[in-house]
Amino acid sequence: MGARDPGAVKVEARHAGALRVHDFVARSRANGPGVRAVLWLQGCSLGCPGCFNPGAHPRDAGERASVDELLARVADLGAGIEGLTVSGGEPLEQARPLRALLERLRRRAPLSVILFTGFTWEEVTAAAEMAHVLPFVDVLVAGRYDAARRLARGLRGSANKTTHFLTDRYAEDDLExxxxxxxxxxxxxxxxxxxxxxxHLGVR
Ligand code: SF4
Structure with a gap:
């Protein structure tokens, strides 16, 4: 799918108190530095050819979970995790409730946050609802998946994706x-x- 006019990016206004969830795991070592909880949000309209998570595309599938419930789910993991990674689907198509979750999480626990989005940095920063999530994110990995430029290193699925260190918590070596x-x-x-x-593991 080609780049879109940032002004045309549609951020869905969903209920600010709930998110549509595709999946959740309490402990992962392959979605960012250290042991991390991972939240995959449901719904993506970007349609990157070759996306290996098409089950996360329909916006009304998955499980609806309140911000309160998700906050408790992550906070209950306590000191056993280093942070939360948010992926999808397209997390920033649920920007308002995602921001509510991350803002409250940051107040409650010293967990780092890594966010994967298919929107480019320019699209994210041009759309206020998406940009308002950034103060609660340590690392943003941005851009469509481009199968022709497949990379699969340093948390970037393809070479066109860009990594943005929004705090000094992590550096490139941590992601590599x-x-x-x-x-x-x-x-x-x-x-x-x-x-x-x-x-990489022979599984699709
Ligand atoms: S943005 Fe992510 S989930 Fe959406 S189509 Fe692209 S690779 Fe798949």
Missing amino acids: AVPAAEIAIGPAGEVLVTGIDPP
Whole structure:
């Protein structure tokens, strides 16, 4: 999909007190530095060819969860995690409730926040609702996935994506050290393959 006029970027106004969730894992080492909770938000209208998470595209699928509930889910993990990674789907199509979640999380716990978005940096900073999420983010990885420029390193799925260190909490080396993928076994025995490059493990 080609770049869009930033002025035409549509940020969906959803209920500020709830998010549509695709998935959640309490502990991952392949979605940012250290052990992190990962929240995948449901819904993405950007349509990057070759996206390996098409199940996260329909905006009304997944689970609806209140900001209160998600905050408790992350905060209950306590000192066992270094931070929260938010991915999707397209998290910034739920910018208002996402901002509410991250703002409250930052007040409550010293967790770092990494945010993946398919919007470019220029699109994010040109749209007030999306830009207002940035004060609560340590690292933003921005831009469409471009299969022709596949990279799968340093948390960037393709070389056109840009990384923005919004605080001094992390540097490039921290992201380069993150494993490309991992396989996690859930409490009910379910298998989750995650990370920036699941095909690295021979799984699609
Ligand atoms: S922005 Fe992300 S979830 Fe959306 S189509 Fe692109 S790669 Fe897939």
